[in-house]
Amino acid sequence: MIVDYGNRTVGLKLVFFGPAMSGKTTSIRWLFSSLNFADRLTSIENTVGRTMFCDFGTIPFSLGGSWTINAHIWSATGQDFYRSTREVVLVGSDGIVFVADSQRILLDENLASWNELITLMDEEDSAIPIVVCLNKQDLPDSIDETTFRSYLQLPDSVPVLESIATRGEKIMEAFQILFHGALRANALVRPFP
Ligand SMILES: Nc1nc2c(ncn2[C@@H]2O[C@H](COP(=O)(O)OP(=O)(O)OP(=O)(O)O)[C@@H](O)[C@H]2O)c(=O)[nH]1
Numbered sequence: 001m002i003v004d005y006g007n008r009t010v011g012l013k014l015v016f017f018g019p020a021m022s023g024k025t026t027s028i029r030w031l032f033s034s035l036n037f038a039d040r041l042t043s044i045e046n047t048v049g050r051t052m053f054c055d056f057g058t059i060p061f062s063l064g065g066s067w068t069i070n071a072h073i074w075s076a077t078g079q080d081f082y083r084s085t086r087e088v089v090l091v092g093s094d095g096i097v098f099v100a101d102s103q104r105i106l107l108d109e110n111l112a113s114w115n116e117l118i119t120l121m122d123e124e125d126s127a128i129p130i131v132v133c134l135n136k137q138d139l140p141d142s143i144d145e146t147t148f149r150s151y152l153q154l155p156d157s158v159p160v161l162e163s164i165a166t167r168g169e170k171i172m173e174a175f176q177i178l179f180h181g182a183l184r185a186n187a188l189v190r191p192f193p
């Protein structure tokens with residue numbers, strides 16, 4: 001979190017992370033569109049529309065007293081070919097949305113991506129809030145929260161939302177939980193003026 005007293009802004013970095021094709025870019029696009037900031041999102045993609053490096057953009061939220069929170073929203077690529085870029089995207093993050101793919105045959109992909117995330121986060125200074133979107137709930141043979149939690153051995157403190165990013169279901173809810181969690185986590189170590 002970066003507090004700029006001169007410009008009265010707080011910068012929060014929130015990253016969407018998860019296995020390949022789980023719906024990270026779709027979730028972010030829906031979020032920016034629904035808040036009327038679609039033109040502020042930049043996607044670095046390859047020629048077939050897959051994320052090559054990341055998506056990123058900023059959504060400003062006004063606070064009382066002329067302060068603004070700038071939510072800097074990023075997604076990492078899930079493709080292993082670009083694996084090295086994921087660590088870079090995560091640096092300095094204040095919160096993570098882990099977008100999992102609910103299809104039963106992809107449980108191991110979710111587990112591998114979760115383990116990678118935990119390993120990379122270990123290198124950060126403090127505990128960072130994480131929210132899980134168990135995405136693609138509209139597909140047949142999608143797993144439920146209980147199965148997912150036990151397979152990944154998720155701590156109870158991590159919220160799981162069953163989402164459908166293509167319809168925007170539970171995306172705003174996940175974002176709000178993370179946004180408030182990230183502010184709370186930072187306020188504990190750096191009191192907000
Ligand atoms: N059925 C269904 N399809 C989805 C959902 N969310 C995303 N998709 C589709 O899944 C495919 C991959 O979505 P992306 O948002 O590009 O996935 P990503 O996680 O950004 O992928 P990478 O950046 O390549 O790792 C696209 O065809 C989306 O339309 C969902 O909730 N349900």
Ligand SMILES: [Mg+2]
Pocket residue numbers: 024025026050051075076077078
């Ligand atoms: Mg993507």
